[in-house]
Amino acid sequence: xxxxxxxxxxxxxxxxxVNNTTVxxxxxxGSHIEFSSFAHFARTAERAKFDFLFLAEGLRxxxxxxxxxxxxxxxxxxxxxxxxxxxxVTEHLGLTGxxxxxxxxxxxxxxxxxxxxxxxxxxxxxxxxxxxxxFTGENFRRGGFLQQEERYSRAKEFxxxxxxxxxxxxxxxxxxxxxxxxxxxxxKVGSFVHTGRHFDIHGQFNVPRSPQGRPVVFQAGDSEEGRxxxxxxxxxxxxxxxxxxxxxxxxxxxxxxxxxxxxxxxxLLILPAASFALADxxxxxxxxxxxxRRQQVSGATALKHLEFVWNRDxxxxxxxxxxxxxDPDVSDNHISKGRAQVRMYRDPLATAREWRELAAANxxxxxxxxxxxxxxxxxxxxxxxIAKTINDYVQADASDGFILVPxxxxxxxxxxxxxxxxxxxxxxxxxxxxxxxxxxxHLGLEHPDAADDRAAS
Amino acid sequence: MSSTPASRLHxxxxxxxTGWHPASWREQVARPxxxxxxxxxxxxxxxxxxxxxxFVTIEDGLxxxxxxxxxxxxxxxxxxxxxxxxLTASRVxxxxxxxxxxxxxxxxxxxxxxxxxxxxxxxxVSSGRAGxxxxxxxxxxxxxxxxxxxFPLIDLSELQSPAGQERxxxxxxxxxxYVEVVRRLWDSWEDDAEIRDVATGRFIDRDKLHYIDFExxxxxxxxxxxxxxxxxxxxLVTALAHQTVPYRLVARQADVGYVTPQDTGHARAxxxxxxxxxxxxxxxGELLHVFGDLVVFLDDEQAxxxxxxxxxxxxxxxxxxxxARVFAGTPAQLADLLQxxxxxxxxxxxxxxxxxxxxxxxxxxxxxxELQRRGVFRTAYEADTLRGLLGLARPAxxxxxx
Numbered sequence: 001x002x003x004x005x006x007x008x009x010x011x012x013x014x015x016x017x018v019n020n021t022t023v024x025x026x027x028x029x030g031s032h033i034e035f036s037s038f039a040h041f042a043r044t045a046e047r048a049k050f051d052f053l054f055l056a057e058g059l060r061x062x063x064x065x066x067x068x069x070x071x072x073x074x075x076x077x078x079x080x081x082x083x084x085x086x087x088x089v090t091e092h093l094g095l096t097g098x099x100x101x102x103x104x105x106x107x108x109x110x111x112x113x114x115x116x117x118x119x120x121x122x123x124x125x126x127x128x129x130x131x132x133x134x135f136t137g138e139n140f141r142r143g144g145f146l147q148q149e150e151r152y153s154r155a156k157e158f159x160x161x162x163x164x165x166x167x168x169x170x171x172x173x174x175x176x177x178x179x180x181x182x183x184x185x186x187x188k189v190g191s192f193v194h195t196g197r198h199f200d201i202h203g204q205f206n207v208p209r210s211p212q213g214r215p216v217v218f219q220a221g222d223s224e225e226g227r228x229x230x231x232x233x234x235x236x237x238x239x240x241x242x243x244x245x246x247x248x249x250x251x252x253x254x255x256x257x258x259x260x261x262x263x264x265x266x267x268l269l270i271l272p273a274a275s276f277a278l279a280d281x282x283x284x285x286x287x288x289x290x291x292x293r294r295q296q297v298s299g300a301t302a303l304k305h306l307e308f309v310w311n312r313d314x315x316x317x318x319x320x321x322x323x324x325x326x327d328p329d330v331s332d333n334h335i336s337k338g339r340a341q342v343r344m345y346r347d348p349l350a351t352a353r354e355w356r357e358l359a360a361a362n363x364x365x366x367x368x369x370x371x372x373x374x375x376x377x378x379x380x381x382x383x384x385x386i387a388k389t390i391n392d393y394v395q396a397d398a399s400d401g402f403i404l405v406p407x408x409x410x411x412x413x414x415x416x417x418x419x420x421x422x423x424x425x426x427x428x429x430x431x432x433x434x435x436x437x438x439x440x441x442h443l444g445l446e447h448p449d450a451a452d453d454r455a456a457s
Numbered sequence: 458m459s460s461t462p463a464s465r466l467h468x469x470x471x472x473x474x475t476g477w478h479p480a481s482w483r484e485q486v487a488r489p490x491x492x493x494x495x496x497x498x499x500x501x502x503x504x505x506x507x508x509x510x511x512f513v514t515i516e517d518g519l520x521x522x523x524x525x526x527x528x529x530x531x532x533x534x535x536x537x538x539x540x541x542x543x544l545t546a547s548r549v550x551x552x553x554x555x556x557x558x559x560x561x562x563x564x565x566x567x568x569x570x571x572x573x574x575x576x577x578x579x580x581x582v583s584s585g586r587a588g589x590x591x592x593x594x595x596x597x598x599x600x601x602x603x604x605x606x607x608f609p610l611i612d613l614s615e616l617q618s619p620a621g622q623e624r625x626x627x628x629x630x631x632x633x634x635y636v637e638v639v640r641r642l643w644d645s646w647e648d649d650a651e652i653r654d655v656a657t658g659r660f661i662d663r664d665k666l667h668y669i670d671f672e673x674x675x676x677x678x679x680x681x682x683x684x685x686x687x688x689x690x691x692x693l694v695t696a697l698a699h700q701t702v703p704y705r706l707v708a709r710q711a712d713v714g715y716v717t718p719q720d721t722g723h724a725r726a727x728x729x730x731x732x733x734x735x736x737x738x739x740x741x742g743e744l745l746h747v748f749g750d751l752v753v754f755l756d757d758e759q760a761x762x763x764x765x766x767x768x769x770x771x772x773x774x775x776x777x778x779x780x781a782r783v784f785a786g787t788p789a790q791l792a793d794l795l796q797x798x799x800x801x802x803x804x805x806x807x808x809x810x811x812x813x814x815x816x817x818x819x820x821x822x823x824x825x826x827e828l829q830r831r832g833v834f835r836t837a838y839e840a841d842t843l844r845g846l847l848g849l850a851r852p853a854x855x856x857x858x859x
Contacts, residue, residue, distance in 0.1 A: 024653060024660055025653070025655045025658075033581060033684070033685050034581065035551070035581050035582040035584075039551070058683060059570070059683060060679075060683070061666070061681060061683060067663060068661070068663040068666055068681075070659045070660060070661045070662070070663045071658050071659060071660065072660060073660055074651075074660055074661045074666075075646070075651070075661075075683065075684060075685045076683055076684065077574070077577075077578040077581060077582075077684055078571070078574040078575040078577070078578040078684060080541075080543075080544055080547075080575065081543060081544065081547045081574075081575045081578035081579055081582065082547070082578055082581075082582065084543075084544040084545075084547035084548045085547045085548065085550055085551050085578075085582035087495065087548055088495070088499075088548050088549070088550070088551040088552055089551050103568070104568075104571070105566070105603050105605075107519070107602040107603055108519075108566070108567060108603075111519075111541050112541050112544060114540075115540040115541035115544045115545070116541075116544055118493045118494065118495075118540055119495045119540065119544055119545065119548040120495075121494075121495075138677070138678070138679035139570045139678055139679055139680065140568055140570060140676075140678075141568055141605075141675070141676040143677070169538075174489075174490070174538070176482065176489040176490045178482070178483045178484075178485070178487070178489065181480075181483060181534045181772065182533060182534065183482060183489065183533060183534055183535055183536055183537065184533040184537055185533070186533065187531040187532065187533050189521075189537065189538070190521070190538075199604060200604045201601060201602055201603065201604040202601050202602075203520065203598050203599070203601045203602045204520065204521050204529065204598075205602075206518065206519070206520055206521045206522075206537070206538055206539060207493075207538060207539070207540060207541075208493055208538045298658040299658070300657065300658035300659075301658060
């Protein structure tokens with residue numbers, strides 16, 4: 001332990017999402033759509049020297065039982081557009097956007113990321129996600145039904161193709177010599193040809209090489225294919241494993257996959273999403289954590305979450321009463337649309353049986369059960385406790401840092417910035433100043449040209 | 458000269474690279490190496506805002522610029538490459554307070570769902586100053602960037618042929634559908650849909666969200682948008698039009714149409730045609746601005762403007778021609794011309810600075826004071842939104858039961 005140098009922690013800020021982690025009912029909760037909320041959140045993250053801000057995305061409003069789901073925050077801005085505006089109110093903070101590879105085309109996405117990278121002086125990052133559902137596809141030209149097994153095949157080819165577009169300019173094409181009248185050194189700038197299973201495109205890309213060369217690439221899926229995709233192609237993983245043991249297992253698993261792609265361990269960062277309950281003392285933080293969990297799981301929300309498993313309309317049940325006696329509907333047609341978490345319950349009958357037993361043993365109502373079986377905050381405690389826990393986890397290789405998910409918009413990060421970050425800085429494990437201009441600098445990732453040069457030599 | 462608001466002119470500036478003359482980048486003021494930085498665009502828009510202009514448009518395209526109509530030209534002596542216009546507008550929005558921001562979007566290859574939320578978001582980040590300029594692309598090489606459709610090469614001279622007209626009609630019909638979807642999505646949330654009702658646990662009243670259920674020849678879109686209704690309700694929709702097919706798009710879907718009259722008689726004829734199409738489209742009572750597009754070389758002396766034009770033409774190796782009338786002269790002469798055009802029914806102008814670094818400041822510091830002296834241009838911003846600057850009311854939501 002003593003001989004090993006301390007790892008530097010990476011921290012990021014996830015804008016509170018369109019799900020029940022976000023507590024909109026709290027009097028402190030502000031707008032989820034006004035730009036002032038995004039600006040406050042980004043400035044707080046930058047004041048705290050965070051690596052980047054993270055935006056999730058969903059391209060169709062979620063539905064349950066054929067109706068738009070109305071219990072969580074609904075509505076969000078366009079990812080690219082709000083990130084470009086945030087580039088104007090920050091100077092150093094990385095700007096990570098989730099952009100879907102199913103309902104976009106590589107040429108347009110490459111233009112948008114290259115433009116964002118120019119407009120932010122090298123701070124753009126792309127969390128590449130895939131969709132499989134015809135439900136979301138109803139909003140798009142392609143209609144969009146993609147066989148589930150095709151998701152990663154399209155995503156991989158999409159990323160390969162955008163990389164070809166990013167690399168189609170090398171950075172030295174623009175001469176702009178006003179005396180000689182030479183603007184470009186070569187008329188064939190940006191030439192590309194891609195012929196593949198999903199994309200058959202050719203031409204000349206029209207955005208010059210951006211400061212980072214390519215945006216930093218994140219991957220978020222947890223499946224076997226998702227992990228391989230990350231190991232082969234991503235710079236960082238937005239993971240869901242914030243707990244120590246699960247985090248270590250995931251970290252080891254994914255980092256061990258890198259060698260076969262000729263990559264080093266430090267070329268892929270593991271950054272789990274982590275919620276937190278921060279208060280002056282550990283005891284107060286425990287109280288806060290419980291209170292927030294109750295805010296996150298209202299009676300109405302508890303019934304809707306039970307419906308994910310039961311796959312039935314349970315609106316006639318009392319959330320403060322016992323669990324339903326009837327069994328889940330296990331037919332394919334699922335009550336909930338536009339959510340990833342539904343697929344977590346692979347054996348609803350077994351889950352229902354287990355939950356009934358748990359509720360009976362603990363004398364839990366439906367709401368108690370949903371609160372107690374749902375995710376607790378990843379970090380609960382005083383500033384000292386949370387700083388120590390985060391540092392311990394990172395040094396123990398459960399992660400390379402965390403993407404913090406506050407539950408209040410837009411001020412949910414303020415206390416963390418003011419109270420926890422200084423402790424991490426005192427311990428010498430978190431930067432006190434930004435050391436370079438681009439997000440790649442913050443994350444310790446080399447410029448793609450450097451990697452290519454090494455591969456070529 | 459009366460100074461009632463009705464006689465006032467609206468002014469927009471069209472931003473494109475270092476300016477509209479292909480040799481503009483070679484002028485000392487041009488900053489060609491800054492073209493791909495945010496600071497360059499922020500400076501131009503700040504200058505336009507200093508001149509109290511209604512809005513700026515930002516050109517865009519899905520391929521390299523070209524001096525030829527339908528294909529790349531292989532030239533290396535002109536500006537090539539550009540940044541996404543919507544993102545450029547958004548990057549500038551927090552740095553400005555009053556001026557409208559109208560990026561170009563290409564309907565032919567992009568998703569109306571994405572663009573609707575992008576422009577709605579631009580409206581949020583600018584607090585109600587967003588618009589779009591919708592454009593089509595008939596270029597085969599740009600279709601090749603997407604690989605979904607193959608377009609045959611078409612020459613400018615072939616556009617008037619039956620086959621050319623058929624293709625144009627198809628692309629503009631698609632653009633009209635596109636704008637229809639974009640507009641429906643903007644209305645797909647009622648303004649008061651977010652209720653935050655703690656008692657029932659409901660964040661929204663889902664009865665105030667609406668499926669748009671659009672089905673067209675090129676796409677179907679279900680909705681609702683993922684972005685709530687933007688501050689202006691309906692951000693500004695604009696389009697450039699040179700003939701009947703696009704005039705029809707303007708008449709059906711736009712708030713502002715840009716046209717290219719060569720003289721006052723031409724202006725009168727264009728306005729008459731658009732008004733007739735507007736009536737056919739059932740929008741006779743609605744305010745639809747028709748702006749004249751002009752390329753401008755503006756100097757204190759007419760000879761200086763003409764010399765500058767000649768110098769740039771010499772650098773380019775050929776005389777500059779444009780779809781729009783090219784003006785070279787003084788602010789007073791330009792003001793005279795704009796007032797003549799205005800008397801034929803144009804309510805404003807979109808000026809294309811020949812050299813952005815020279816002619817934009819000449820507009821804001823020369824033309825604008827001249828128009829103000831004549832009582833036909835604002836002396837301060839009088840509204841908080843772009844629609845407000847253009848005298849357009851915030852529209853009712855089409856999905857709200859009357």
